[in-house]
Amino acid sequence: MHRSLFGVLALFSLGSASHPAVRPTRAGCVDLRLPIRASATNFDLDVTPARRTERITGTFLMQFVFCEPTVRNSSRADTLLVLSPGSTYNTMYWDMPFQPETYSFVRRASASGFATLNVARLGDGKSEHPADPEIVQLPLQSALLVELVRLARAGTLVPGKRFRTVVGIGHSLSSGMFNDVMLTAPDVLDGVVLSGYAHVSNGQPLAVIPGFFPARTILPARFGGLADGYLTSDNITTRSGFYGPAGTFDPAVLQFDEGHKDLVTVAELASFGIDEVPAPDFKGPVLAVNGNFDRSFCPAPLCANLLNEPAFYPKAKSVETSAYATIYFGCPSTDYNYCAS
Numbered sequence: 001m002h003r004s005l006f007g008v009l010a011l012f013s014l015g016s017a018s019h020p021a022v023r024p025t026r027a028g029c030v031d032l033r034l035p036i037r038a039s040a041t042n043f044d045l046d047v048t049p050a051r052r053t054e055r056i057t058g059t060f061l062m063q064f065v066f067c068e069p070t071v072r073n074s075s076r077a078d079t080l081l082v083l084s085p086g087s088t089y090n091t092m093y094w095d096m097p098f099q100p101e102t103y104s105f106v107r108r109a110s111a112s113g114f115a116t117l118n119v120a121r122l123g124d125g126k127s128e129h130p131a132d133p134e135i136v137q138l139p140l141q142s143a144l145l146v147e148l149v150r151l152a153r154a155g156t157l158v159p160g161k162r163f164r165t166v167v168g169i170g171h172s173l174s175s176g177m178f179n180d181v182m183l184t185a186p187d188v189l190d191g192v193v194l195s196g197y198a199h200v201s202n203g204q205p206l207a208v209i210p211g212f213f214p215a216r217t218i219l220p221a222r223f224g225g226l227a228d229g230y231l232t233s234d235n236i237t238t239r240s241g242f243y244g245p246a247g248t249f250d251p252a253v254l255q256f257d258e259g260h261k262d263l264v265t266v267a268e269l270a271s272f273g274i275d276e277v278p279a280p281d282f283k284g285p286v287l288a289v290n291g292n293f294d295r296s297f298c299p300a301p302l303c304a305n306l307l308n309e310p311a312f313y314p315k316a317k318s319v320e321t322s323a324y325a326t327i328y329f330g331c332p333s334t335d336y337n338y339c340a341s
Contacts (some may be wrong), residue, residue, distance in 0.1 A: 028110065029067040033126060034157070036062045040143035042135065043271050050274055056135055062144060063126035065091050065118040066158045067106055073113030080152055080163040081109055082189075083118045084145065086172030086196060087264035088232050090125030091118045093171065098256040115163070117152060119145070121174065123230065124263050133229030137271040138173075142180035149181075149188050165190045172196035172297075173264065176272045182279035182313070191284040198290065198297040199276045199312050200305040211238030215263055229266045244293035278312040285318045292323045 042054040069076070083105070085093035095106035095118055106116050120127040122144060123136040130136055145168070148157060155162030168178040168189045175197030181188060215223035215232040223230060233239050236258040243249045292303045299305060303323030310319040 028070060029065055029106075030158070031063070031065045031126075032158075033061050033063050035059050036144055036147050036151075038140065038143040038147045040137075040139040042137045042139050042267075043274065045134065045137075045267060045270050050270070052139065056140060058135075060122055060130070060144065061128040062122065062148065063091070063120040064148065064157075065095065065106075065116075066161070067095075067110055067116045067118070069113045069115055070107075070110040071113050076113040078162070078164040079114060080166045081114050081116045082145065082149060082152070082166060082168050083116055084121060084168075084170050084174035084177060085124070086170075086174055087268065088261050089171075090260075090262040091120050092260055094118050094169075096256075098253065103253065115161070117148070117157075119148060121177075121268075123265055123268070129226055129230065129263075131227065133227050133265040134267045136229075136265040137267045138176055138180055139184075139271065141174075141268070142177045142184065145177060145181055146185045146188050167191045167193065169193040170195065170197070173268060173272055176276065179276070179279055182282035183277060186279065186281040186283065189282075189284060191286070192282075193287045193289065195289045196291070196294060196297060198288065198303075198305055198309060199278075200297075200299065200308055209269065211235070211241070212264075223263070226263075230263050231266060231269075232261055232263055241295070244291065248293070278314075280314055282313055283315050283317060286313050286316050286320070288319070288321045290323050298323065 037057075037059040039055070039057040041052050042056050043050040044053050083094040085091065094104075094116070096103040100107050106118055109116050121141055123129050123133065149166050149168075151157035152161070152163050152166060166189055168181065168191075170176070170178040170193070172195070175194040178189070178192050178194060179197070182192060209231075211234050212231045213234050214226075214228040215230045216226050216228070218232050218234055223232070236254065239258045239261065240254055242257075243254060286309070288306055288309045290298050290303045290306060292298050292301075294303065297303075297305075306321035306323055309321055310316070313319050
């Protein structure tokens, strides 16, 4: 018997920054850009094997969209879901404007009584794009998430909003980021949902992906001023590799996706591939959800490799795993109504 995603999130609920101008989005949501200071130890990618020895400290302008719940639920009033997208996606991954009644996780979460903080990764969306893309690695990304969560708990990230319970929800690359948060700052999050991710991948070096090229050459009007280390997919055929077989997804979604694709850095992909490590001191609950057509993280039939995930979180309160025929935008396509329960 499987449990709904928001049903699991309900279990998690048991138990000084200067603000720039706020730009309202739809009712109940604000789109913010805020300078966040963070320190991390990145990988030295110029040596083999890469070593986590490069200390970096800086202040980076980060974009996030905060949305209030549209339905009040007293048991979830002080719970925040922190969302981050996978590679070449931005905040639209979790709040897709195309047929949002079907594809927007944020809207479904809001209708279930959860506040959300939808974060664009560094080098992605409207977050800052550092001149040197090699610093945009998984360790720095996870350190920025840690600081965002701490500010949210303290009530200084969104004025007047303080949260006691914070759950991280990632997809693919950002699931790796949250795994790193659980490793380096195990007390920061109360629970984590990881989609499109597993510690047993297909063994391919993620820094080498066919069809990914410097974004400035693919979309010069949008990305012409960026260094070659910022990548995107070259065309819709490459993009379709993120999806299951024909018939398992709406082609109109793929068309929308291709028209709104974003960025990933070479350094993010490289550090993601070498940072699939245990988080031995994380004590909250973990939910791992994959689609069984995932080419990178479901190498075993029916994603049976997910059964190994509990070993990577030995102190976790619980580790639940689920695989579905397809997953789109954070929810099983075969069972989407469960995401609303």
